[in-house]
Amino acid sequence: MITLLFFAGVxxxxxxxxxxxxxxxxxIAQIKEYxxxxxxxxxxxxxxxxxxxEFALDEDIVKENDTVAFIPPVSGG
Structure with missing residues (x-):
């Protein structure tokens, strides 16, 4: 199983x-497409x-038991 984590707007x-x-x-590209x-x-x-x-690129492979986080840009002041 692969766990996906989402933050903020995502x-x-x-x-x-x-x-x-x-x-x-x-x-990562296949997960994004899904x-x-x-x-x-x-x-x-x-x-x-x-x-x-650890930051990843679209071509990086995700395997069983990995955790994938989707982190949108943030702004602050």
Whole structure:
């Protein structure tokens, strides 16, 4: 199982802090594609992705028991 974590606007659009994916290993790009197809109003533009607390690229492989975090840009003052 792969655990997906969502923060801020991504969490609001999906309606949950976490989701789990069952199945084989896949790339970050494949997970993004699944999310965009499942949640058409979701925007991942500018969203950083981390796998097991380390920033990841679209071509990186996610394996069983990994945790993938979707971290949107934040602003503050």
């Amino acid at each position: 969490k609001e659009t999906i309606g949950s802090e976490t989701l789990t994916l069952k199945g084989k290993q896949q790339t 999310l965009l197809n499942t949640y058409p109003s979701l925007s991942l533009q500018g969203v950083m992705v981390a796998v097991n607390e």
